[in-house]
Amino acid sequence: MAGKVIVVTSGKGGVGKTTTVANIGTTLAKKKYNVVLVDGDIGLRNLDVVMGVENRIVYNLVDIIEGKCRKEQAMIRDRKLNNLFIIPSAQTRDKDSVQPEQMKQLCEELAKEFDFVLIDCPAGIEQGFRNAIAGAAAAVVVTTPEVSAIRDADRVIGLLEASLLKEIHLIVNRLNQRMVKKGDMMSTEDIVSLLAVPLLGVVPESEEVVISTNRGVPLVHERGSKAGQAFQLIAARLQGENIPVDMGNNGSFLGRMKRLIWNS
Amino acid sequence: MLKAIRRFFGEKASGQVARKRMQVVLMHDRLDLTPDVMESLKNDILAVLSRYMEIDDQTIRVDLEQGKEYTALVSNVIIKRVYRAGVNLPEIPLPR
Numbered sequence: 214m215a216g217k218v219i220v221v222t223s224g225k226g227g228v229g230k231t232t233t234v235a236n237i238g239t240t241l242a243k244k245k246y247n248v249v250l251v252d253g254d255i256g257l258r259n260l261d262v263v264m265g266v267e268n269r270i271v272y273n274l275v276d277i278i279e280g281k282c283r284k285e286q287a288m289i290r291d292r293k294l295n296n297l298f299i300i301p302s303a304q305t306r307d308k309d310s311v312q313p314e315q316m317k318q319l320c321e322e323l324a325k326e327f328d329f330v331l332i333d334c335p336a337g338i339e340q341g342f343r344n345a346i347a348g349a350a351a352a353v354v355v356t357t358p359e360v361s362a363i364r365d366a367d368r369v370i371g372l373l374e375a376s377l378l379k380e381i382h383l384i385v386n387r388l389n390q391r392m393v394k395k396g397d398m399m400s401t402e403d404i405v406s407l408l409a410v411p412l413l414g415v416v417p418e419s420e421e422v423v424i425s426t427n428r429g430v431p432l433v434h435e436r437g438s439k440a441g442q443a444f445q446l447i448a449a450r451l452q453g454e455n456i457p458v459d460m461g462n463n464g465s466f467l468g469r470m471k472r473l474i475w476n477s
Numbered sequence: 478m479l480k481a482i483r484r485f486f487g488e489k490a491s492g493q494v495a496r497k498r499m500q501v502v503l504m505h506d507r508l509d510l511t512p513d514v515m516e517s518l519k520n521d522i523l524a525v526l527s528r529y530m531e532i533d534d535q536t537i538r539v540d541l542e543q544g545k546e547y548t549a550l551v552s553n554v555i556i557k558r559v560y561r562a563g564v565n566l567p568e569i570p571l572p573r
C-alpha cells in the first residue's frame with residue numbers, strides 16, 4: 214500500500230512548520246513507520262539543522278529533480294533512527310527551479326517506499342507553496358494564536374480547498390496558557406471556530422523547543438517535555454488514533470469566574 | 478492591576494477583541510469583496526430598490542457588520558420619494 218504524503222504549511226513564516234515536521238516525523242519513525250522528511254523550502258534550508266544533519270548533505274532536492282543524482286543519494290539517514298530520512302532543500306537555488314508536476318512525481322515515488330512523506334512547506338503562497346502542496350494528500354496547517362498568523366492560515370486553507378486537498382488539519386502552536394487565562398490571548402476554541410478546520414493538537418509555548426533546536430535533536434527524544442508530548446499526541450492522531458484534544462485552557466474555577474466577569 | 482481596573486470599567490480583554498476583529502476580517506477575506514464586486518453589488522441593490530421608490534443613489538452604503546451571533550450585510554440609502562402602490566412603477570429591468 215502506498216504511504217501518505219502530508220504537507221505542513223502555514224502562510225505566515227516562523228510559526229513552527231519546520232519544528233512540527235521534525236517532531237511529527239521523529240515520533241512516527243519511533244513508532245516504526247518508515248518516514249522521509251522533505252525540506253520544500255528551496256533557498257532557505259532549515260530542516261537539516263533542526264534535525265542535526267547539516268554536516269552530512271551531499272545532494273539535495275533540486276539535484277534529484279534535475280536528475281543529477283538518484284533520490285537515495287540525496288536522502289540523509291537520521292542520527293538516531295535508521296528508518297527516518299531527510300531530503301534537504303537546495304540552499305543556493307531559486308524556488309522556480311522546481312515545478313509542481315515534478316514534485317508530484319517525486320512524492321508518488323517516495324510514497325511507494327515510505328509510510329509517511331512529510332513536506333516542510335515554505336512560508337508564503339507563491340511558487341514554493343504550490344510546489345510543496347502539489348503531491349500531498351493531506352495538509353497540516355500550523356498557526357499561532359495571533360491575528361496575522363490566523364489570517365494567513367485562513368487564506369492558506371482557502372487555497373488548499375481550492376486545489377481540492379480535502380484532508381486539512383490544524384495545529385495551534387505556541388499557546389501561552391497563562392495569557393489565555395488572563396484573556397489576553399485567543400483560546401484554542403476561538404481559533405478553531407474562526408478557521409473551521411478539525412484540530413489535530415495544541416503545542417504550548419516552550420523554551421524546550423528553542424533548546425532542542427539549538428542541539429539539533431527533536432524534542433520528542435526528550436522525556437517529560439510538555440511540548441514534546443504535544444507533538445507525540447499530534448503524530449498519534451495523524452496516524453489515526455482517536456485521542457481527544459486538550460484545548461489547553463481548562464483554567465481554575467476562579468479564572469473562569471474572572472473571565473466571565475471581564476468578558477461580559 | 479491597572480488593567481484589572483480598566484477591565485472592570487468595561488475594557489474588553491485583548492483576546493476577545495482579537496477574536497471579534499478576526500471574525501470580520503476573515504469574513505471579508507473569504508467573500509473577497511473587491512471594490513469591483515462591491516460596486517456591482519451596490520448597483521444591483523439600487524436597481525432593485527428603484528423599482529419601488531425613488532432613491533438618492535449617491536448615498537448608498539454597503540457594509541459588513543459583526544454582531545455577537547451573526548454577520549450582517551447592512552445597506553443604507555436615502556429615500557427621496559416612495560411611489561404610491563401600483564401607480565407609476567417605472568419599468569426598470571432587474572439586473573441579470
Ligand SMILES: Nc1ncnc2c1ncn2[C@@H]1O[C@H](COP(=O)(O)OP(=O)(O)OP(=O)(O)O)[C@@H](O)[C@H]1O
Binds near residue numbers: 259417422
Ligand atoms: N512551541 C514553541 N515554543 C517556543 N518556540 C517555538 C515553538 N515553536 C517554534 N518555536 C521557535 O520559533 C522559531 C520558528 O520555528 P520554525 O522554524 O519551526 O518555523 P517555520 O514555520 O518553519 O519558519 P519558516 O516560515 O521561516 O520556515 C524557531 O526559533 C523555533 O525554535
Ligand SMILES: [Mg+2]
Binds near residue numbers: 230333
Ligand atoms: Mg521552516
